[in-house]
Amino acid sequence: MAKSAYxxxxxxxxxxxxxxxxxxxxxxxxxxxANATKTEIKEAVQKTFKVKVDTVRTANFVGKERRRGKFSGYRPDWKKAYVRLKTGEKMPEYAENL
Known part of the structure; x- marks a missing residue:
């Protein structure tokens, strides 16, 4: 089953x-x-933002322990992707209102 870009x-x-x-x-x-591959990330960015992707780097993060009074739990594990665009590509503005 193929995953959507979103x-x-x-x-x-x-x-x-x-x-x-x-x-x-x-x-x-x-x-x-968390289970997305670099190829899937590259295709998702190209499809969503209509740009050409040069490289994709990923980093996995382990969830931290959090306490709320006597109760403790863990934040979820997550994955970060650094997506470099090819030279000459227009940078999409997903953070325009900051």
Whole structure:
């Protein structure tokens, strides 16, 4: 069963570092599905934003323990993808209102 682009790309990571690499390195940063492959991420970005992707780098993050009084639990594990666009591609504006 094929996953849609919206199941693979969860949300953009809008942080100081994420916006910095967007401006300097033509790189978009997304939180993606934990079991998504680099090829699936590349195809999802190309389909969603109509741009050409050069490379995809991923990083897995382990959920941290969180406490609420005497109760403790864990935040979910998640995956981040750094998607570099090919030179000459127009940068999509997913964070226009910041």
């Amino acid at each position: 199941q693979i790309l969860r949300k953009p990571v809008i942080t100081e570092k994420g916006l910095g690499v967007k401006e300097t390195e033509s790189t978009l940063v997304f939180e993606v599905s």
